[in-house]
Amino acid sequence: MEKKNVFKKIIILGTALVLGLSASTASVVKADTNNSGAAGTQQVLPQAQKVKTFQVAIVKKNYGIYQGFFASKKTSQDYFHQTFNVNRTFTYNGKKYYWINKKGSPAIGYLNKNAVATPNQAKLVDTPYVSQYAPVKAPWGCAGAAMAMLLGSQGQKITTGLLQNIQNHLPMQPTKGGQKGNVYTGIGFGYVISPGALAKYARTYPQGKNIINVSSKKLTVNDLKMYVQGGKPVLYYGFSSYQKAGDNQRNHCKVITGYKQGKFLVYDPLYYSRNDGAGTGGKNMKYDHGAIAWVAKATIQKEFCHKALTIK
Template sequence: MFKLFKKKLLFFWGILIVMLSQSLPLVNGTYVNASSVTSFVGVIDYVSGYSVRVYQNNGTVMQPTTKMLLDGTTWKVFDTSIVNGIEYYNLGGNQWVQSKFIKNFVAPKWDGQSYLTIGYEAGYGIAVYKDAGSSSVVPGKTLKNGTTWKVLSQKNVNGTPWYQLGSNQWVNGKYTLFGKVSSSSVKLSVPYHSQYVPVFAPWGCASTAMAMLVEYEGPTVDLRYAQDHLPMYPTPGGQKGNVYTGVGFGYVINSTALTKYAQNWNTNVRNITGSSVNTIKNLVLSGHPVLYYGFSSYQKLPGDQRRNHCKVIVGYDNGNFLIHDPLYYSSSDRSGSGGTRSIGYYNGYDNGAIYWSSTSKLTNEYAGSAISIK
């Protein structure tokens, strides 16, 4: 009877030892208690642009795998084990990383002011990357041209700014306009130019408005040269019709072609077509004038809905936008001194060379085509 009891006791002790050995990690060949850890979100903290190794626990040792995790990426930590004197964090399943390469992830907070607008090409978007300077894109995620995003942080990689929009979400600043909206009212130092004086180009609003935009932070534009060399139809996106005589006129140069043309003077010009009126407001408030396509004072409205005239937004205050309209002889020309006299009625857009437009009026006029400058 005693022998039978002894056998049962040894059997239960054997089961207990096996159970303990399966639940405890090894240290130098001996299983010990794992340090307890509350699950948390961690970020790989290594060297920018490089990765750390993922291991598998095979029951006795940590076996290195071919999987690597990029510096700066975030992962949830579920558990911890110490094997051969080295602490590892479990990232789910049988995936372990040395704890010295993971730190608590503290999500950056939006400062309430920093905005980013995508300025690439009309109808397109830009890729989102997993880290600044990385070639690894976030699958299926692109940011549409003209959209605005809140910026959490910034890194410079080889002289190029990268902006963080979320966890493991970065964009190349080359295709964006960045700024901080630090006030609710602004008037930017944008020069006024007429498309009549000193160069008489009644159909040359695009080149004239472009000159205003470029000269905000760039070289002086020779208006005669700009009018003479404006890309024309059949060049893709080019203007149709003579800028001086109007012969054959059909439409002005589009935003894509005008952006490329303006970059001959200033490489910081960006196509922001697709931007909302609110985005334009934030751009202006953060120091970026905006050239947009709208109505001229000579159009027969409401019948003619073509946005065939270029103007520049240079300020904002209390729901109103300050606009430079080149279709006047002088910056001092007032409302009613332009197209109204020729067409015989006021179409609502003969407002003078420099005027304030309400948000509702701009919303009615603006149809999405615009360019700006960094």
């Protein structure tokens, strides 16, 4: 009996010591599908290394955030597009992890490096360029052409038949949020389809099931950057190269497919060919950048109206 009691006390003491280890030391962790090997296995993490503090933003939603022995699991979605400091890292199973915290506060946990981006991290998103003039000529069909680019980023093959179908069935007034005016002739044109109606329409296509409307007064150009850094193209509402002085209506849809050194890679459907350069559109040189162009953040900011679609 005495031996059993001794062993029992040793087990209890050992458990208490293990649970008392700090998060910066080696710890036991249950595998997560986004983080490591087979679920349910027990592994030992290496000791976290201190690094010079740098900032990151969480740009992906489907990663776990852990503390201690992973007993408290959160999700990166809870902190999506928030900025944190990193001052400790470790590598486990060939993948790098960051401890994230707000200045002056304890770390909220650690997560896979792939879930975050540094403030000026460059990113290009594979997206096809689609014109609203060729092969289907729809001079007032920018929304449909831009939507097709989002579909293409999700694997949709862009064909003449697809573009005709998109333009022919684009929701129109009096449908709620529908476009006012014919996409082919412009007869009766007043405004393009609303972001909510366009996202709903996009989801009627198989490759569009994850397209969402993220329009909000709180949406910022920095959010657009972080969506792109997370690997998602962004369709946004802005000005066209035909914009007239005094006209402040954002009646044109374009797609952001990249970010680099303070500039956004913008695909503008208002050109016949992806090779059309600046000045080949409506001649308003504030916005006549060409079919594919790197556009300064400040320029995007001037036309931004908090209306956008992206991929969830």
